[in-house]
Amino acid sequence: MNVHQLSGRLAKVAEYLPAGARFADIGSDHAYLPCYVCLKDPQAEAVAGEVNQGPYDSAMDEVKSHNLESRIHVRLGDGLDVVQPGEVEQVTIAGMGGPLIRDILARGEDKLTAVNRIIAQPNIDARSIRQWFYSHGYNLVDEQIMEEGGHIYEILVAEKGDPAGAYDPVNREKELWLGPYLMKEKSQAFLRKWQEEMAKKTYILDQMQKASTVDTEKVELLQKEIKWLEEVLSE
Numbered sequence: 001m002n003v004h005q006l007s008g009r010l011a012k013v014a015e016y017l018p019a020g021a022r023f024a025d026i027g028s029d030h031a032y033l034p035c036y037v038c039l040k041d042p043q044a045e046a047v048a049g050e051v052n053q054g055p056y057d058s059a060m061d062e063v064k065s066h067n068l069e070s071r072i073h074v075r076l077g078d079g080l081d082v083v084q085p086g087e088v089e090q091v092t093i094a095g096m097g098g099p100l101i102r103d104i105l106a107r108g109e110d111k112l113t114a115v116n117r118i119i120a121q122p123n124i125d126a127r128s129i130r131q132w133f134y135s136h137g138y139n140l141v142d143e144q145i146m147e148e149g150g151h152i153y154e155i156l157v158a159e160k161g162d163p164a165g166a167y168d169p170v171n172r173e174k175e176l177w178l179g180p181y182l183m184k185e186k187s188q189a190f191l192r193k194w195q196e197e198m199a200k201k202t203y204i205l206d207q208m209q210k211a212s213t214v215d216t217e218k219v220e221l222l223q224k225e226i227k228w229l230e231e232v233l234s235e
Contacts, residue, residue, distance in 0.1 A: 006036050009121055009153045012144055013094050016119045016157050017044070023090035024049060024083045026104060031059035033092060034072045048074045049082035080108025090117045098125030102132045109136070118158050126154040127177045133158045134176065140166040143181040147189045154179065174228045183232055191233065198229040 006014070010033050017023055020043035025033050027049065034046035048063070050056040059074045075082035080091070091112070093101045101120050105112070112118075118138065120129050133140055139161035145154050156179075164172075166180045175183060182190050205222045208214060 006032060008146060008148045009155065010036070010094060012146065012155055013092055013119050013121055014040075016117070016142070016155070017090055017092070018117075020044060021046070021090050022088050023047075023092060024080070024088040026079055026082070026091065026093045027051070027096055028059050028074075029055060029095060031062045031072060031074060033094070035062055035066050035068060038068050038071050039066060045071045046073070047083050047088060048072055049077060049079070050074070051076070051078050078107075079104035080111040083108075083111050085111050086114040087111075089114055090119065091115050092119045092121075094119075094121035095123060098122035098128040102128045105129075105132055105136075116159055119155065120158075121153055121155045123151070123153065126156060126179065129156055130176045130179070134163045134167075137161075137163055139163055140180065143179045145179070145182050145187055145189045145193065147192070152189050152193045154182070174232075177225070178228070178232060186232075186235075194229055194233060198226060198233065201226050201229070 014033060014037050017037055019041060021037060021041065022045050023034075023037075024047040025031070028034060031046075031048040034048045038044045038046060048059050050059055053076065056074060056076045063069055063072045063074055093104060096104075101122050105118070118133075122129055130140060132138075133156070137160060138158035140156060140158050140163075141161075142157040143154065145152060147153075167175050168180070178194065179190075201222055205219065205226065208219055208222070
């Protein structure tokens, strides 16, 4: 991959940044996304954050190779430690697990004062990020689900606002898991992901019910989630 042939998921993340973005890309992986955005948009500026020396060095090299040192600041640090409060207006975090993204946002919440948009692309467990947005005053404004290289990715876009705005109060728990926008759209990638997940959960439930001691709580949760998936996939 290089900056001119960005992966589909990162190109989709980039689409959610406004013109003239001032953003931080956390876990920047060679700074491909900041370079891509800044090459396309001469007004954009970015902070590329990396926690490890190797990726930090690679990001520095990438930024220098495009003569973007004046607009992309590569910084070594953990999560949102690489930015100052008020320095950026958007944050992108892509290619990590949902719980890790949630923890980065939680630990760096004081750095989000001027941030009006967060774009997260978790590899697993998008629910944990939706729940964090919901409990921290962020309105989920859009979602995407896409398949690339045999993997299915979700992209979540949130802005400061009414966190309840995206959800139906009756089905909120289900929508936090499956995604309120994705449930409505029911794309091929969405159907494939949740059909596979239902098969896995059905198998696990079957095994648990055969066990000599049954964990009633876990069984009930699985039954509830399987019922939700049946409802969503049969509509």
